[in-house]
Amino acid sequence: MRFLVVGGDARTHAIAATLRRSEAEVFVVSSNTNPGLERLAKASARLDPTDAPKVAEFALSQRVEAAIIGPEAPLAAGVADALRAVKIPTVGPGQAAAQIESSKWFCRELLRKHGVGGQPKFTVPASVEEVDRAIADFDGAPFVVKPSGLTAGKGVWVQGSDFGEAKEGAVYAKSLLLQGGAVLLEEKLEGEEFSLMAFVTDSGVYPMPAVQDFKRALEGNQGGNTGGMGSYSQRDHLLPFLSPADRDRALATIEKTAAALRAEGLSYRGILYGGFMLTAQGPLLIEYNARFGDPEGINVLTLYEEGDFAELLFGVATGRVDPNLVRFRRRATVVKYVVPPGYGDRPQAGGILELDPMAIETDGAHVFYGNVQEVGPAAVKLSHSRGVAIAGEASAIHEASARVEAALKSIKGNYYVRHDIGTKEDLARRTEHMRAILSPGAKPSPIPLSVAAPAAAPSSAASADELIG
Ligand code: AMP
Numbered sequence: 001m002r003f004l005v006v007g008g009d010a011r012t013h014a015i016a017a018t019l020r021r022s023e024a025e026v027f028v029v030s031s032n033t034n035p036g037l038e039r040l041a042k043a044s045a046r047l048d049p050t051d052a053p054k055v056a057e058f059a060l061s062q063r064v065e066a067a068i069i070g071p072e073a074p075l076a077a078g079v080a081d082a083l084r085a086v087k088i089p090t091v092g093p094g095q096a097a098a099q100i101e102s103s104k105w106f107c108r109e110l111l112r113k114h115g116v117g118g119q120p121k122f123t124v125p126a127s128v129e130e131v132d133r134a135i136a137d138f139d140g141a142p143f144v145v146k147p148s149g150l151t152a153g154k155g156v157w158v159q160g161s162d163f164g165e166a167k168e169g170a171v172y173a174k175s176l177l178l179q180g181g182a183v184l185l186e187e188k189l190e191g192e193e194f195s196l197m198a199f200v201t202d203s204g205v206y207p208m209p210a211v212q213d214f215k216r217a218l219e220g221n222q223g224g225n226t227g228g229m230g231s232y233s234q235r236d237h238l239l240p241f242l243s244p245a246d247r248d249r250a251l252a253t254i255e256k257t258a259a260a261l262r263a264e265g266l267s268y269r270g271i272l273y274g275g276f277m278l279t280a281q282g283p284l285l286i287e288y289n290a291r292f293g294d295p296e297g298i299n300v301l302t303l304y305e306e307g308d309f310a311e312l313l314f315g316v317a318t319g320r321v322d323p324n325l326v327r328f329r330r331r332a333t334v335v336k337y338v339v340p341p342g343y344g345d346r347p348q349a350g351g352i353l354e355l356d357p358m359a360i361e362t363d364g365a366h367v368f369y370g371n372v373q374e375v376g377p378a379a380v381k382l383s384h385s386r387g388v389a390i391a392g393e394a395s396a397i398h399e400a401s402a403r404v405e406a407a408l409k410s411i412k413g414n415y416y417v418r419h420d421i422g423t424k425e426d427l428a429r430r431t432e433h434m435r436a437i438l439s440p441g442a443k444p445s446p447i448p449l450s451v452a453a454p455a456a457a458p459s460s461a462a463s464a465d466e467l468i469g
């Protein structure tokens, strides 16, 4: 099958590599020249992946039979709609349904309207004047300030980590409003985060293994929020702190969300990624993404070896999935991102990484290239973005982490990586954190399962208003 992949990041490289394993021919549209994608592509085009007409034109010129969109920006720009308009079945929602990620306000309103529980309390101040009153409604409980639009994981400010006193959060929320964007204020949830991704199409919702992402830039979960520094998954497709019952509750939220989208007349053929916080009240939804996580997609794609991935994706794109094709091996995985020094706040671009992908593969790990430039047979130049993802698998998480560490030893250059991802110590800390939150002695602040109605629809979310009514 001739498959178009749109995007130039490490997650898209992993998608393309998994397609190649099922003998599909891969065609690539990306703005950067990704060394990994270049190696396996039959043809590739340097285009702005959000330029919907140009992407569709390239797809037609290559006679592709199906397409998948890696990152969020092309989904938000309507690239899936443009591909469907020229009769190319596509994995990825159209622009309207992709608002589940591109507008946090749309997402929360959709779930509220359709009674999908499992959400924190939130408000949407319609003006600068309303911010202080909205914050006062939290009664002194810690809160989170979120720009409604896409921010590559970096725009969210959490009280206690990104700001101290409530008034600092108020200043940030007001500055976002003054810049013309919609803002959400949410109750701060305490617990452990996890990502649950599912293929969603007309024939149903098909979950993948749960993954935990490490969002903070620095070891020990210090530093600012990033797109994700690395991630792990467990052999039984749960996580050290996640029970089958809690995973099923999160899956039920995703299933209800898929039904809510359908009820709004929004077709969804793609990946729905729920970012959850496991709290004393069970898993509560932090956000949805309309695509594979980066890096979480790399964990699950590493596990997809049985069956035919191209056929599975074609099924998602055409509305009918064969459940026998949704199979992930029972192994633990760890992904760590090699990033430029200063990544998060002040990334220093231009450093050279010497790495030999063949040697890393021989060591039992995999390399997926991000936005790096090839400068020699075994050398790449780092940009401001995440550079190279190294993925390892084993029967236990800490062994998979050790595999990645062994591969990192062979990489030379000035870079940063979070060595703590998937270590025994980190896993024990997280399990203990969750145990403390769940223990009967602990008195976590109550988190209502219903949500507050927003003050008023912000003007920039008018399209959400029209769709949800
Ligand atoms: P988002 O872009 O919504 O995924 O937010 C980025 C990160 O901010 C999340 O992964 C969490 O670590 C944190 N975050 C977002 N919303 C909340 C919340 N309501 N409570 C606690 N942390 C949150």
Ligand code: GLY
Binding pocket: 153, 213, 227, 228, 289, 292, 293, 294, 295, 296
């Ligand atoms: N790792 C978080 C994301 O893909 O948005």
